[in-house]
Amino acid sequence: xxxxxxxxxxxxxxxxxxxxxxxxxxxxxxxxxxxxxxxxxxxxxxxxxxxxxxxxxxxxxxxxxxxxxxxxxxxxxxxxxxxxxxxxxxxxxxxxxxxxxxxxxxxxxxxxxxxxxxxxxxxxxx
Amino acid sequence: xxxxxxxxxxxxxxxxxxxxxxxxxxxxxxxxxxxxxxxxxxxxxxxxxxxxxxxxxxxxxxxxxxxxxxxxxxxxxxxxxxxxxxxxxxxxxxxxxxxxxxxxxxxxxxxxxxxxxxxxxxxxxxxxxxxxxxxxxxxxxxxxxxxxxxxxxxxxxxxxxxxxxxxxxxxxxxxxxxxxxxxxxxxxxxxxxxxxxxxxxxxxxxxxxxxxxxxxxxxxxxxxxxxxxxxxxxxxxxxxxxxxxxxxxxxxxxxxxxxxxxxxxxxxxxxxxxxxxxxxxxxxxxxxxxxxxxxxxxxxxxxxxxxxxxxxxxxxxxxxxxxxxxxxxxxxxxxxxxxxxxxxxxxxxxxxxxxxxxxxx
Numbered sequence: 001x002x003x004x005x006x007x008x009x010x011x012x013x014x015x016x017x018x019x020x021x022x023x024x025x026x027x028x029x030x031x032x033x034x035x036x037x038x039x040x041x042x043x044x045x046x047x048x049x050x051x052x053x054x055x056x057x058x059x060x061x062x063x064x065x066x067x068x069x070x071x072x073x074x075x076x077x078x079x080x081x082x083x084x085x086x087x088x089x090x091x092x093x094x095x096x097x098x099x100x101x102x103x104x105x106x107x108x109x110x111x112x113x114x115x116x117x118x119x120x121x122x123x124x125x126x
Numbered sequence: 127x128x129x130x131x132x133x134x135x136x137x138x139x140x141x142x143x144x145x146x147x148x149x150x151x152x153x154x155x156x157x158x159x160x161x162x163x164x165x166x167x168x169x170x171x172x173x174x175x176x177x178x179x180x181x182x183x184x185x186x187x188x189x190x191x192x193x194x195x196x197x198x199x200x201x202x203x204x205x206x207x208x209x210x211x212x213x214x215x216x217x218x219x220x221x222x223x224x225x226x227x228x229x230x231x232x233x234x235x236x237x238x239x240x241x242x243x244x245x246x247x248x249x250x251x252x253x254x255x256x257x258x259x260x261x262x263x264x265x266x267x268x269x270x271x272x273x274x275x276x277x278x279x280x281x282x283x284x285x286x287x288x289x290x291x292x293x294x295x296x297x298x299x300x301x302x303x304x305x306x307x308x309x310x311x312x313x314x315x316x317x318x319x320x321x322x323x324x325x326x327x328x329x330x331x332x333x334x335x336x337x338x339x340x341x342x343x344x345x346x347x348x349x350x351x352x353x354x355x356x357x358x359x360x361x362x363x364x365x366x367x368x369x370x371x372x373x374x375x376x377x378x379x380x381x382x383x384x385x386x387x388x389x390x391x392x393x394x395x396x397x398x399x400x401x402x403x404x405x406x407x408x409x410x411x412x413x414x415x416x417x418x419x420x421x422x423x424x425x426x427x428x429x430x431x432x433x434x435x436x437x438x439x440x441x442x443x444x445x446x447x448x449x450x451x452x453x454x455x456x457x458x459x460x461x462x463x464x465x466x467x468x469x470x471x472x473x474x475x476x477x478x479x480x481x482x483x484x485x486x487x
Contacts, residue, residue, distance in 0.1 A: 020347040070328050077239045
């Protein structure tokens, strides 16, 4: 404990070490981790049981449960990931596709070719 | 002696009275959610994006005089603002002052859409594109990479798989490579007592709150100590800036995509892949010896999150190029934040970077 600390702080730091050190050893122990894991698993199991019961009841009323929404959300996310991956693949195979201008109605460009005024044909120029 | 003692006692009493007034003022401001350290003090622009990943370029008043530009990033558990914590303690600002063009890669906050993101998503897709964007923006051929904590492991894994990436220098700060020394939670993940699936939330990500809890549980009295520090220094506005910025950083963790988490547990933790050279990326085995980039590994001697045996292992891992180890008297966070970091630690790191860069102007 640094000597230039105020007295209250020196007392606090002393007590904190007396209490803190054994606590740090405890939380670093294998047994503490096992107990914490057991608690987490028990919580998940309890939540699963409640979700299951609530889901059965909601399904009985023909209403989607939280688990259905979650499942749907995961499926949409997986679909989104597939689309992104396909889009990246297309980008790799045809890098110039992304650079092309998206045409709007009234634009005078079609793809890479400019639409020439009527009567003016490129073949005439050649 | 009594002649001297009376004024000093008086001085002490007056100082305490003054500090009590300042404590009251700052205490009210703190309770009302006042800001001492606004987020992102250094102006920047997003210059590239993919998915939730963003690349920020920090504005300079003058053209950069050091080449190559610097790209910095964390791993997936923290926020990129750690590189720009508060005015007067900003890694970004110090790098700008040192003459570099500075970019920070922010991996973003994953949600249910990103649960299936893999290491390949970040290391083979986002990172190479971000490096290309840096080169394009800065009109440079190469970049220097700074990876902080898990960001350093990301950089090494990516470079081992893609040695052709245009990286001139690599700096890893407090990055674990030997996962046999990272404490009981990592041990439990390694020996299978914690199943990866049990850590995922309903959307398939490891929630940020769980990441925060696992860090917090290492110091059960940590919050009490923080409050004692707060009371002791509440009068001091300069201290409050750091207290608020560092507190925000330490309590602000983002979810980790479940697929990445499973790969990290499998490859980095169970296989201890950096030490055993058994890393894979994109279904291919990668070779750490292929990394020939000059590397600086910064180790914090008082780091209780990534202790020295786990960070120093890089010297034996990267056999293809030169590795300099820089041991600094600091902890995991204080290596980049605080007065000593600004005055001693960071200048030493940036000095190495400058020696491995070129002055252009």
